[in-house]
Amino acid sequence: MPIHEQSLIRPEDLTTHEQLVIDGVDVSGHWSTFITSRAVTDYNEAMQDEVAALPGGEHIHRCWQCGSCTNSCTVNALNPEFNPRHWIYLVRIGMESEILRDKDIIWQCVSCNKCTYACPRDVVPEGVMKALSHWLELKGHVKPSPSMVFDEVFSEQVFRRGKIEEGRVMQRFFRRTGQSLNQPWLIEMMRRMLRHLPLGMLTKLGLATLVAPSTSGWSGARAAIEEYVHEQEHKRRRALGLDALIEAAKRDAGPATAGEGARS
């Protein structure tokens, strides 16, 4: 099976001269196709360490680029641009600018674990995709993806009550992502769902959306989880140097803000 290749030569980097004579030889047209020379100077040498510091990314250094992940990937079969092998390569050599070209699709990993099943080096590519999505968000390259919003809505309920109620998760997710519940397919699905339900069950479902189910004796676990979440957030911010980045941004913005203040 082929290693899924990704060419680094893009159409915009190719130049062809309609009229060109070199050393007396006419190389006009196709014969004068050149790849624009490029010296990469903007490597982010900390990138592999940064991704490895996020949950799921720990084993990225093991990758030897066999391509089994991309070859088995569910999303790659729908969109060839979705290429875990290529992204792992870019992270490892620190080509941040190249990763940013694909920043809006990396979150689409469906966690089917086919890559993790196929990987001969236990890289856990599924985890790396999640770590990389987090990295993009934490560094401010992308807004939280719909998937991240869903994870947050879901986890908030678990942490607070010990369990979730699906209707509530769905409503909050739609509200937070600004989607309407009034979509024909959703209405049709609800209609088919409720079609044969007996009254007792309908009442129970209705009540569950009003009074959220919860695990009794959960308060101790909730406090422990919240403390842990806080501690981990702090750790990750430090690993990515986010506080220093924010301080630098504030310093840059400083004089401008002061100037505006003086004018008003």
Next chain:
Amino acid sequence: MTTAKDKYQKVAYYPGCALEGTAHAYNRSTQQVGKALGLDLVEVKNWNCCGAMEVKNIDPKLQTYLSSRVMAIAASEMKMDVVMAPCNGCYHNLKKAEYDLAHDPASVEVVDRLSQKAGHATYQAGQVETIHALDWIMHGIGEAGLKQRLKGSLQGLKVANYYGCMYTRPRHIFPEKDKGPGTESTSKPHFMDDLLGAAGAVNVEFPLKTACCGGAHTLSDSDTSTKLVLNILRTAEAAGAEVIATECPTCHSGLEMHQVRAEKKFNQPTKVKILYFTQLLGLALGLSPRQVGVHENISDSLGFLREKGIA
């Protein structure tokens, strides 16, 4: 020596969040099938969410803690040896927690710290065995035992068995699989085929048994999920299946939901019915469609099952 058969006669039952909501039919049919087969289920006390597919994206060790709490209660408070989870997500997460707690000292440290703060016993790897509803029936009753208890038959119903992602992947968290005859396979799982076949169904050659339905992004990336589901539904139909049998609430509701979405939004209707494998087994064991919750499914199969003489 206690055999699996003895061990599985009475197990701790961990239904999980989905089985209290959209997958109520799976909960109901699992309990009814247990009753009909004489297998005892004792629900885990004050259970919590296992973390599903979401909490690990916030922090994987929190998922390990959540799953470990369920096993800790079953082991320390209920003194049970086996936890049975019908949901692929719950089953997967408990197995993953078991693996991590046996192999990763950092996970052990976090779980111990959180358990102590929360005020319950810390789960120790090996205290319980986590099994799926398929293992429970396969090893607790077996195909021959099931045949003896049948009151009806699935009458040659053509079934595509759909196992999904979380039941077999990744391989290393299921050390009991791929161990030769009598054990489950991670590349070509067959327990559902075996049980439904024993109940009179004809299992069609279905190449997408362990394909992904996009369940993790069923709402957050609906178009991707609809494409993946439509591929599964069409392939099942092309293989001659009248029914897709499921063993996971996320897969099941994903298939049902995106079957409607494909029809309404993309004008791509499919006819194949979607039923939990426990609903089909229940019908063969002589339970009524209402007892196994056929009326709770979005995919309307009651008329079809009556026509086939199964319900």
